[in-house]
Amino acid sequence: xxxxxxxxxxxxxxxxxxxxxxxxxxxxxxxxxxxxxxxxxxxxxxxxxxxxxxxxxxxxxxxxxxxxxxxxxxxxxxxxxxxxxxxxxxxxxxxxxxxxxxxxxxxxxxxxxxxxxxxxxxxxxxxxxxxxxxxxxxxxxxxxxxxxxxxxxxxxxxxxxxxxxxxxxxxxxxxxxxxxxxxxxxxxxxxxxxxxxxxxxxxxxxxxxxxxxxxxxxxxxxxxxxxxxxxxxxxxxxxxxxxxxxxxxxxxxxxxxxxxxxxxxxxxxxxxxxxxxxxxxxxxxxxxxxxxxxxxxxxxxxxxxxxxxxxxxxxxxxxxxxxxxxxxxxxxxxxxxxxxxxxxxxxxxxxxxxxxxxxxxxxxxxxxxxxxxxxx
Numbered sequence: 257x258x259x260x261x262x263x264x265x266x267x268x269x270x271x272x273x274x275x276x277x278x279x280x281x282x283x284x285x286x287x288x289x290x291x292x293x294x295x296x297x298x299x300x301x302x303x304x305x306x307x308x309x310x311x312x313x314x315x316x317x318x319x320x321x322x323x324x325x326x327x328x329x330x331x332x333x334x335x336x337x338x339x340x341x342x343x344x345x346x347x348x349x350x351x352x353x354x355x356x357x358x359x360x361x362x363x364x365x366x367x368x369x370x371x372x373x374x375x376x377x378x379x380x381x382x383x384x385x386x387x388x389x390x391x392x393x394x395x396x397x398x399x400x401x402x403x404x405x406x407x408x409x410x411x412x413x414x415x416x417x418x419x420x421x422x423x424x425x426x427x428x429x430x431x432x433x434x435x436x437x438x439x440x441x442x443x444x445x446x447x448x449x450x451x452x453x454x455x456x457x458x459x460x461x462x463x464x465x466x467x468x469x470x471x472x473x474x475x476x477x478x479x480x481x482x483x484x485x486x487x488x489x490x491x492x493x494x495x496x497x498x499x500x501x502x503x504x505x506x507x508x509x510x511x512x513x514x515x516x517x518x519x520x521x522x523x524x525x526x527x528x529x530x531x532x533x534x535x536x537x538x539x540x541x542x543x544x545x546x547x548x549x550x551x552x553x554x555x556x557x558x559x560x561x562x563x564x565x566x567x568x569x570x571x572x573x574x575x576x577x578x579x580x581x582x583x584x585x586x587x588x589x590x591x592x593x594x595x596x597x598x599x600x601x602x603x604x605x606x607x608x609x610x611x612x613x614x615x616x617x618x619x620x621x622x623x624x625x626x627x628x629x630x631x632x
Contacts, residue, residue, distance in 0.1 A: 262607060265298035272583045273302045276598040279591070300607045305329065305579050313549035321607050324579065325436060325556040327545035331538045332560075332579030334409045335361050335385040340537040353537070355530045356574050358412040366404040373399060379413040379459045397459060414573055415458060418566040420500075420508065422455040426575060427502060429562040430597045431531055434604055436542045437553050442604060443531050444597050446492065447502035448590070490588035499589060519570055526572045527564055534562070534574060557605045559583075559597060 262282070266273055300321045306312060308326040316322060331337045338359045345352040360369035362382075373380065380396040385408055387393070395413065396402055402410060417424045430444040492501045495508045506524075509515045546553065561581025565573045583598065585591035 262300065263298045265301040265303075267301070267303045270302070275585070276583060276595060279595040279598065281599075300605075305332070308545040308549065313551065316549075316551060316555050318552050318555070319608050320555060321605055322556050324558050325433070325542050325546065326549055326551070327542045328538075328558060328579045329386075330541040331534060331577045333386045334359075334383055334576055335407075337534075337577055338409055340541070341534070344533060344537040353533060353574075355526070355533075355572060357414060360410050362402070362408050362410055363405050366402075369402075369410055370399065376412070379415060380410050381413045382408055382410050384408045395459060413459075414565055414567055416568045417456070418568050418570065419456055420449075420451060420495075420505075423451045423453070424456045425449050425451045425500075425505075425566075427505070427527075427564045427566070427572075428581070429502070429527065429531065429564060430581070430593075431535070431560045431562050432557065432597075432601050432604060433535065433560070434557050435553050436539055436546065439535060439539055441531065441535055442600075443528060444600065445503075446593055446596065448593060449500040449502060449505045451498045451500070453498055486587060488588065490592040492589075492592070499587065501589060501593060515570065523566065523570050523572060530564060530572055530574050531562060534577060557601065559601055 264273070264277070296315065296317070298320060300323070301316075302323050305324045305328055306322075306326065310326075313326055329336060331340055338356075338361060341353040341356050358372070360366070360372070362369070369380075380402075382394050382396050382402060384392040392408075394401065396410065419425075426449075428448040428450060430447060432442045432444070434440045434442070486497065492503045493507055494500070495504050495512070500508075506520055509520050509523075510517060546556070558579070559581060561578035563575040563578070565575050567573065583594050585594055
């Protein structure tokens, strides 16, 4: 009939992806007994992030789309993000990445951090280089809490965050890249605002008070708290519960907190600046990996979760970049926002429903051959 079949290969989070596909309006036809299950004619592949050296990159054909770029961990791990932003600062001057808290890589920069610790009055936060969901993170108020041999990153803790009704919060932004050559980025206009579940109190250096529910805004940490307020609605503009939408935050700042439209717009511009510069810092590395794997510039796309904290002066700070953000929906609000991200991504990427005999594939191959001829 007139309906095209899109063959989706899934080696990661298949239940999440199935739910999102259904939400997006795809009709799912099971492939369990499909003789083409091992076929190489898939259109889109939903995979775990693949190492740049993974042999499977070489078999990706021009009409196919993979949901990750090779080399994406250059900003998706906390240690590599720190290095990438340090390089950006060197390249464009100190203004390059003022939005990233002072960070030291351990164990190699332990002595530098120790000196800074002794000179500063602040509190620090220690994180494993490659963890997610708040695992292994600890607040550091004493020197002996940090082992000089353990690898991780230690970062200046932002001690005066903007609070919502007395609670600390962070923002999960959704960013989609459809190309790194040229760099094409899309920042989704809505996101998730995640509140901690204990009222915030400033931590002093040397203090014992280090409640995870007060200082960490990760949903995975706070959902375990007895104070977590779950939402049963999907109202974008409701300022209630332990999770809001980003649109609700903008409304709250303008209407309930008395910030001027210019101030809120300044914060939005600051956030866009963070996203742009962070991905510029990854450009060279990812393009090198794309070229090494002989990938077409349209072969890859990716959804990133970018986490930002706002301080009491309304300045945004980059906390981390997640290469495989959780797309499962734990509430109607989650479902509405993540579902829209998923739908918009598929629209942006424009996955061709093609197979080895189709015209679009032949056209793509022709373009690639012409491009190769032009280069040689």
